[in-house]
Amino acid sequence: MIPNKSHLANIDVWKQWKEEGYIAAKQALIENYLPLVEYVVGRLAIGLPKNISKEDLSSYGIMGLIDAIEKFDYERGLQFETYASWRIRGAVIDGLRQGDWVPxxxxxxxxxxxxxxxxxxxxxxxxxxxxxxxxxxxxxxxxxxxxxxxxxxxxxxxxxxxxxxxxxxxxxxxxxxxxxxxxxxxxxxxxxxxxxxxxxxxxxxxxxxxxxxxxxxxxxxxxxxxxxxxxxxxxxxxxxxxxxxxxxxxxxxxxxxxxxx
The missing domain is CATH 1.10.10.10 (Winged helix-like DNA-binding domain superfamily/Winged helix DNA-binding domain)
Structure with missing residues (x-):
């Protein structure tokens, strides 16, 4: 289980990314929240066929994480982990659907x-x-x-x-x-x-x-x-x-x- 961390702990990094467009800050946020992708993918994998690669699921999840980081408004005082989890989950499912994974x-x-x-x-x-x-x-x-x-x-x-x-x-x-x-x-x-x-x-x-x-x-x-x-x-x-x-x-x-x- 990924422990809940307030995004306020990374407020300086969020400011560098959102206000200054500092790409290194965005990369730091992605790396920091990668365990969240593993957590969401692990739960989504329940019941999926064995032929579905976990690496593919993680790739979809990372795209969802990047999308969440790009769209998240850190000034609203919301929990980033909750918002990102929805985006990661949606990205994984959308990716699977586009691959026609369910007959x-x-x-x-x-x-x-x-x-x-x-x-x-x-x-x-x-x-x-x-x-x-x-x-x-x-x-x-x-x-x-x-x-x-x-x-x-x-x-x-x-x-x-x-x-x-x-x-x-x-x-x-x-x-x-x-x-x-x-x-x-x-x-x-x-x-x-x-x-x-x-x-x-x-x-x-x-x-x-x-x-x-x-x-x-x-x-x-x-x-x-x-x-x-x-x-x-x-x-x-x-x-x-x-x-x-x-x-x-x-x-x-x-x-x-x-x-x-």
């Missing part, structure tokens, strides 16, 4: 499974079992488990992606300045947190554990596998299923919001 058939499988979770959990108002999902998809449970394994690579996303394929609104458009007073954003944030809390409650115990260890404790895939005494591939599968369930819940929330307006 269309795999994306179609992911869409079918996500819709299945959305419809069945809306119908039963609870977490549905693998057997129920398999029956809905008209496949065996073993085939369903293989589908989840195949689509594990799609459970990462870019903030520049459309929220829905047929829409132009992106996740990035939902990010706003939290210092600004925006009642509508606060209301949406409240419903989002409430929806996510309910969705997490409906996850299975193992899925909740994986989500907690990955997103809150920030453990790696291998570390979670060791803690839970399961194989890394099983952890990847649990993570994918949890993300698909949560996406389905968020999709239902958006539909309900539009119905109420």
């Amino acid at each position: 269309r058939s795999v994306r179609e499988k992911a869409k079918k499974v996500e819709e299945a979770y959305q419809k069945l959990e809306q119908k039963y108002l609870r977490s549905v079992t693998d057997a129920e999902i398999s029956d809905y998809l008209q496949v065996s449970e073993n085939e369903f488990h293989q589908m989840v394994q195949d689509i594990a690579v799609t459970t990462i996303c870019s903030i520049d992606d459309p929220i829905k394929e047929e829409e132009s609104e992106t996740r990035l458009s939902l990010l706003v300045d939290e210092t600004a007073k925006n009642p509508e954003y606060k209301v949406n944030e409240f419903f989002l947190k409430e929806t996510l809390a309910k969705a997490i409650d409906r996850l299975t115990e193992k899925e909740r554990t994986v989500v907690s260890l990955f997103y809150y404790e920030e453990l790696s895939l291998s570390e979670i596998a060791e803690v839970m005494n399961l194989s890394p591939s099983r952890i990847s599968q649990l993570h994918s299923k949890a993300i698909l369930r949560l996406r389905g819940s968020l999709g239902r929330m958006k539909v309900q919001l539009f119905q109420d307006t």
